Amino acid sequence: MSSDGKPKPRVAVFKFASCDGCQLSLLDAEEELLAVAGAVELAYFPEASRRMLKGPYDLGLVEGSITTHHDAERIQQVRRQCRVLITIGVCATAGGIQALRNWHEVGEFVRVVYANPDFIRTLKLSTPVAEHVPVDFELRGCPVNKYQLIELLAAYLSGRKPNIPTYSVCLECKRRGAVCVAVAGGTPCLGPVTQAGCGALCPAYRRGCYGCFGPMESANTPALVEQLRRLGSSDDEILRAFRSFSAWAWQFRQASERAERP
Numbered sequence: 001m002s003s004d005g006k007p008k009p010r011v012a013v014f015k016f017a018s019c020d021g022c023q024l025s026l027l028d029a030e031e032e033l034l035a036v037a038g039a040v041e042l043a044y045f046p047e048a049s050r051r052m053l054k055g056p057y058d059l060g061l062v063e064g065s066i067t068t069h070h071d072a073e074r075i076q077q078v079r080r081q082c083r084v085l086i087t088i089g090v091c092a093t094a095g096g097i098q099a100l101r102n103w104h105e106v107g108e109f110v111r112v113v114y115a116n117p118d119f120i121r122t123l124k125l126s127t128p129v130a131e132h133v134p135v136d137f138e139l140r141g142c143p144v145n146k147y148q149l150i151e152l153l154a155a156y157l158s159g160r161k162p163n164i165p166t167y168s169v170c171l172e173c174k175r176r177g178a179v180c181v182a183v184a185g186g187t188p189c190l191g192p193v194t195q196a197g198c199g200a201l202c203p204a205y206r207r208g209c210y211g212c213f214g215p216m217e218s219a220n221t222p223a224l225v226e227q228l229r230r231l232g233s234s235d236d237e238i239l240r241a242f243r244s245f246s247a248w249a250w251q252f253r254q255a256s257e258r259a260e261r262p
């Protein structure tokens with residue numbers, strides 16, 4: 001029970017195909033999480049606790065993409081159990097780095113990677129959770145920004161809209177006073193089309209943005225591709241730039257596929 005005598009919201013954290021990095025971001029927010037933990041009941045979080053209470057849950061956080069038939073069935077059950085469902089990280093919101101397989105025949109990878117490929121049952125594509133069930137909010141990033149995660153939980157608890165920016169990394173980059181690697185050094189950078197959230201980490205270390213947070217709200221990828229060509233990038237380099245962490249997000253997918261078939 002919370003201090004006002006109401007039952008605490010029951011929170012569950014689910015994992016699908018992922019590296020656990022986004023759940024670790026949640027655990028990494030130790031101090032802030034303690035305050036949140038006092039306001040919620042962590043009913044199901046196998047990565048953090050042996051206590052696993054059955055649903056229904058008020059809030060479900062989902063990490064990971066859907067890659068197997070079992071995943072596709074389980075996400076339906078998860079959705080039925082959760083009043084509010086939030087996906088966290090680029091695996092869950094865009095299919096993740098494992099979506100790179102989506103452009104090839106998955107059986108080829110299975111044969112190369114596994115000693116006993118006959119035991120492997122997998123879907124052809126790695127897809128975001130929202131392609132399977134309705135999702136209430138998608139939190140981007142690889143991994144997610146822990147402060148954004150805490151903001152999301154705080155917003156949920158107080159019943160308000162989360163304050164998560166949808167503008168581009170360029171804004172964060174200028175705000176921290178980093179020198180533009182594209183203008184000053186001709187380095188390809190996905191910052192103009194990528195959603196903010198990382199604090200422009202890569203440009204601050206003189207590297208182009210890799211697009212870990214996926215496309216921003218109004219990503220103008222054709223304009224960026226033109227600019228990349230002006231900077232001397234080849235079709236292959238443009239394809240590789242977009243075919244990375246957020247490759248299956250449709251705006252980046254279109255850009256890489258156009259570069260593949262110019």
Ligand code: SF4
Pocket residue numbers: 018019020021022023063064088089090091092096097141142143144
């Ligand atoms: S989004 Fe990145 S950090 Fe999060 S689970 Fe997927 S691969 Fe790991």
Ligand code: SF4
Pocket residue numbers: 169170171173174178179180181182183189190191192200203208209
């Ligand atoms: S370095 Fe990249 S993110 Fe920063 S302002 Fe230039 S294009 Fe934008």
